[in-house]
Every structure is written in C-alpha cells, then in structure tokens.
Amino acid sequence: MKPIPNFAHPIYPVLQQRWSPRAFSEQMLSKADVSILLEAARWAASCMNEQPWRFVWAFNDDSPLYNKLFDCLLKGNQEWVSTAPVLMLTLVEPKFHSNGKPNPWARHDLGLAIGNMTTQASSMGIYIHNMGGFSAQKVQAHFPQLQDLDPVTMIALGYPGDIASLSEYNQKREQEVQTRKPQTEIDLSSKLS
Numbered sequence: 001m002k003p004i005p006n007f008a009h010p011i012y013p014v015l016q017q018r019w020s021p022r023a024f025s026e027q028m029l030s031k032a033d034v035s036i037l038l039e040a041a042r043w044a045a046s047c048m049n050e051q052p053w054r055f056v057w058a059f060n061d062d063s064p065l066y067n068k069l070f071d072c073l074l075k076g077n078q079e080w081v082s083t084a085p086v087l088m089l090t091l092v093e094p095k096f097h098s099n100g101k102p103n104p105w106a107r108h109d110l111g112l113a114i115g116n117m118t119t120q121a122s123s124m125g126i127y128i129h130n131m132g133g134f135s136a137q138k139v140q141a142h143f144p145q146l147q148d149l150d151p152v153t154m155i156a157l158g159y160p161g162d163i164a165s166l167s168e169y170n171q172k173r174e175q176e177v178q179t180r181k182p183q184t185e186i187d188l189s190s191k192l193s
C-alpha cells in the first residue's frame with residue numbers, strides 16, 4: 001500500500017489519490033478507456049486554442065509499434081515499464097499554425113492536457129507515470145514521420161499492481177511517502193509584499 005501523504009489543505013480525492021506507480025497489475029485498459037483519457041486531454045486549454053499536444057500510444061502486446069516505443073525508453077525505466085498495459089509518447093507541435101512562429105507555450109499546454117488526462121485517469125482508478133527518461137534520438141530514428149514534432153515525455157499507464165515484480169531498489173521507491181515543498185517555499189508573494 002502506498003502511504004497517504006500529509007495534505008496541508010483539503011483537495012479533491014482524485015488529486016489526493018494520484019501517484020506514479022512502477023508496479024502495474026495485469027488488468028488491461030480497453031481502447032475505450034484510452035479514448036476517454038485522450039478526450040480529457042483534448043479539452044484542456046491552450047494558447048490561441050492551438051492544441052499543440054500529440055500522442056502515440058500502444059498496448060503492451062509485442063506489436064511493432066509497442067516495441068519501438070519501448071525501445072525509446074532509458075534502461076532504468078524499461079526495467080519497470082514492462083508490466084504497464086499501455087505505453088505512450090507525448091509530443092508537441094513547436095510552431096503556431098497561424099503564423100509559423102515558435103510557440104513558447106506548447107509544452108505548457110501539453111502539461112495542461114496531461115494534467116486533465118491524469119485527473120480523468122485517477123477518477124477511473126487508472127494511474128499514470130510520466131517519464132523524461134527516454135531517447136529523443138531513438139524517437140527520431142523509429143518515427144521519421146514525426147520529425148516536425150518535439151517529443152516531450154513518455155507515459156506508462158495502468159492499474160497499480162504487486163510490487164514483488166520490481167527490483168529491490170524500485171520496491172523501496174514504490175513504498176516511499178510522497179513529499180512536497182511547503183507552500184511557504186513555492187508561494188513567493190509574502191516575500192515580495
């Protein structure tokens with residue numbers, strides 16, 4: 001069981017329940033589940049309504065697409081991701097459609113979309129683990145069709161499972177209580193007034 005962290009203020013249960021698992025159960029997600037998660041992402045706000053987020057995902061089914069995605073991950077992530085039923089790559093369109101200029105908010109807007117997806121997932125008992133630990137070069141090599149997009153993260157999705165499937169190191173991490181900086185550190189207002 002993941003320990004319950006100490007929330008300083010009451011927040012929605014779906015936000016409280018969220019954490020990033022490394023052990024996933026054998027319970028599969030359906031295509032309909034994934035469509036619901038992408039729908040939640042689709043309805044995020046974005047600068048000029050550009051909706052710069054893009055997703056490539058596959059079930060953990062030994063398909064060529066899944067194997068390419070998996071190969072993009074760094075070793076440390078590959079170690080535990082192999083039990084997750086769904087693997088996803090997130091990307092952004094780096095330029096505005098309207099004028100071809102760089103969109104400095106593209107990654108921000110992807111983050112909003114992933115936030116929506118994560119909260120929707122949490123409401124369905126599904127958990128998301130974001131990963132920066134992947135090779136953008138491998139993404140380029142495996143998916144030349146995506147060369148105009150910037151890869152940003154990969155995501156493992158599924159239901160939490162038995163931590164016995166993990167290495168000793170990851171079992172320990174899986175049981176750690178989530179920690180956060182106090183609000184006094186992230187809210188700078190009082191220091192400026």
Ligand SMILES: Cc1cc2nc3c(=O)[nH]c(=O)nc-3n(C[C@H](O)[C@H](O)[C@H](O)COP(=O)(O)O)c2cc1C
Pocket residue numbers: 018019020021077129130131132133134153178
């Ligand atoms: C952009 C991003 C990149 C991350 N990269 C990795 C990663 O490569 N491997 C990993 O195990 N966890 C990764 N994480 C998960 C974080 O370590 C985790 O969210 C953080 O420790 C807080 O834990 P919690 O999500 O369980 O609250 C990443 C999270 C984010 C948002």
